[in-house]
Amino acid sequence: MNTTHHYTEEDLILHYYGERRGAGRDVERHLESCSPCRTAYQAMAGTLALVTPAEPPARGEQYGLEVWQRIRHQLPERENAWWMAAGWFGRNHLDTAAAALVLVAGAFVAGRVWSRQPTPVPASANLENPGNPANLENPGKRLLLSVVADHLDRSERMLTDIMNATSRDISVEQAWADDLLNTSRLYRQDAEDVGEPLLANVLDDIERSLLEIVHSPSNISPAALEQLRRRIDAATLLFKVRVLSDELRRREGTPAERALPSVPTSRIS
Amino acid sequence: MQMDATEAAAVLARARQGDGEAFRTLVERHSRPLFALAFRLTGNEQDAEDVVQESLLRAYRQLGRFESRANFGTWLHRIAANCAIDLHRSRQARRDQARGEQIDQAESIPASDQTGPGRLAESAEIAQRVREALDELSPLERTAFILRHYEGRSIDEIGKTLGLRTSATKHSVFRAVRKLRVALEVYRP
Numbered sequence: 001m002n003t004t005h006h007y008t009e010e011d012l013i014l015h016y017y018g019e020r021r022g023a024g025r026d027v028e029r030h031l032e033s034c035s036p037c038r039t040a041y042q043a044m045a046g047t048l049a050l051v052t053p054a055e056p057p058a059r060g061e062q063y064g065l066e067v068w069q070r071i072r073h074q075l076p077e078r079e080n081a082w083w084m085a086a087g088w089f090g091r092n093h094l095d096t097a098a099a100a101l102v103l104v105a106g107a108f109v110a111g112r113v114w115s116r117q118p119t120p121v122p123a124s125a126n127l128e129n130p131g132n133p134a135n136l137e138n139p140g141k142r143l144l145l146s147v148v149a150d151h152l153d154r155s156e157r158m159l160t161d162i163m164n165a166t167s168r169d170i171s172v173e174q175a176w177a178d179d180l181l182n183t184s185r186l187y188r189q190d191a192e193d194v195g196e197p198l199l200a201n202v203l204d205d206i207e208r209s210l211l212e213i214v215h216s217p218s219n220i221s222p223a224a225l226e227q228l229r230r231r232i233d234a235a236t237l238l239f240k241v242r243v244l245s246d247e248l249r250r251r252e253g254t255p256a257e258r259a260l261p262s263v264p265t266s267r268i269s
Numbered sequence: 270m271q272m273d274a275t276e277a278a279a280v281l282a283r284a285r286q287g288d289g290e291a292f293r294t295l296v297e298r299h300s301r302p303l304f305a306l307a308f309r310l311t312g313n314e315q316d317a318e319d320v321v322q323e324s325l326l327r328a329y330r331q332l333g334r335f336e337s338r339a340n341f342g343t344w345l346h347r348i349a350a351n352c353a354i355d356l357h358r359s360r361q362a363r364r365d366q367a368r369g370e371q372i373d374q375a376e377s378i379p380a381s382d383q384t385g386p387g388r389l390a391e392s393a394e395i396a397q398r399v400r401e402a403l404d405e406l407s408p409l410e411r412t413a414f415i416l417r418h419y420e421g422r423s424i425d426e427i428g429k430t431l432g433l434r435t436s437a438t439k440h441s442v443f444r445a446v447r448k449l450r451v452a453l454e455v456y457r458p
Contacts, residue, residue, distance in 0.1 A: 013446050014424075043457060044446070054308075056305045056317070065297055067321060068297060071329075076330050
């Protein structure tokens with residue numbers, strides 16, 4: 001292109017963003033020799049240079065977990081659920097499922113009729129199925145339930161500290177909560193892996209409260225502290241933690257070592 | 270949260286099969302970069318949080334349609350760009366309703382007097398004017414421009430992200446640049 005012909009504004013915008021590909025060198029050469037185009041390009045580039053992005057506010061390491069806690073209860077139905085796509089609810093599969101159900105029911109009745117010996121309840125049995133002896137045979141699971149009981153006790157103490165805090169400075173509790181947070185998460189994953197959904201759910205609830213505590217201002221306002229307490233209260237978290245901890249100890253046959261003389265212990269009847 | 274490609278692919282495969290824990294891992298891994306993008310697209314912290322949340326919920330709903338060979342992060346960013354457009358559209362509809370037949374503010378807001386202010390004050394003023402000018406763009410123009418100007422995406426990529434033809438994508442960027450030039454004319458060095 002010679003100096004009697006000029007590039008359009010659109011050409012110059014594409015050149016500015018490197019979208020002219022092979023023609024980029026031609027534009028460069030033209031701009032060197034054509035004053036009107038050079039002036040137009042410099043004016044445009046000067047204005048666009050003013051448009052700079054603002055720095056996004058910082059988000060901590062736990063941000064992903066916070067987002068998860070916010071959306072987990074809103075997760076919608078999946079489109080094209082895999083088992084639907086795979087045709088698992090086809091006629092043949094329903095027939096198979098019905099046959100399996102009959103077999104399971106038969107086995108259950110047979111077990112009721114022929115089993116005369118009571119089965120001892122294992123110490124670390126599944127909390128939702130305490131009579132299942134298979135749970136006891138897993139030493140890893142037994143160990144997990146034991147350490148989780150300790151973790152629940154520590155979490156209970158920390159939450160109780162928050163509930164009874166008289167100072168606005170909760171930095172000590174926050175450091176404690178931060179420490180518990182990572183452990184809680186690991187235990188929750190382990191609880192899910194060994195088939196303890198009830199335990200996993202309570203650990204998940206604890207995680208949410210710990211997150212809130214960690215992300216509150218260290219010098220918390222009385223109103224914010226009251227709100228925090230109300231949310232812990234509304235989730236009946238302390239109650240759940242105590243019941244679960246007691247239950248785990250009871251199954252272990254170990255008395256719970258409590259440092260909470262002022263807090264009455266509760267038990268699900 | 271670091272994981273190698275094989276592990277990432279395995280997590281993604283489990284999430285596609287409906288494993289909630291695997292989806293949680295994806296959320297934890299992608300939320301921070303997603304927030305940064307959402308913030309640049311919306312220019313507002315609260316809106317960015319809304320876009321992050323909505324994008325992840327949409328991603329969960331559509332996960333069955335995600336092609337495993339594609340990059341999950343890129344796919345998620347595409348969803349976020351479209352969520353940002355939806356958010357701006359709903360904002361703009363409300364604003365237009367309130368404004369009625371008022372004239373286009375982008376050309377009517379005068380820049381403040383240049384005399385006296387220090388460099389810092391001036392740059393804060395320019396930043397504010399840029400925000401206002403971006404707010405005056407149409408949702409499509411704004412998103413296309415930000416993806417090109419801030420994110421460095423090519424016109425072709427932006428077209429794929431927004432479901433536009435290349436010519437329509439170019440014209441969105443052109444219109445955005447033109448409007449910004451008008452709005453920022455007085456600050457031009």
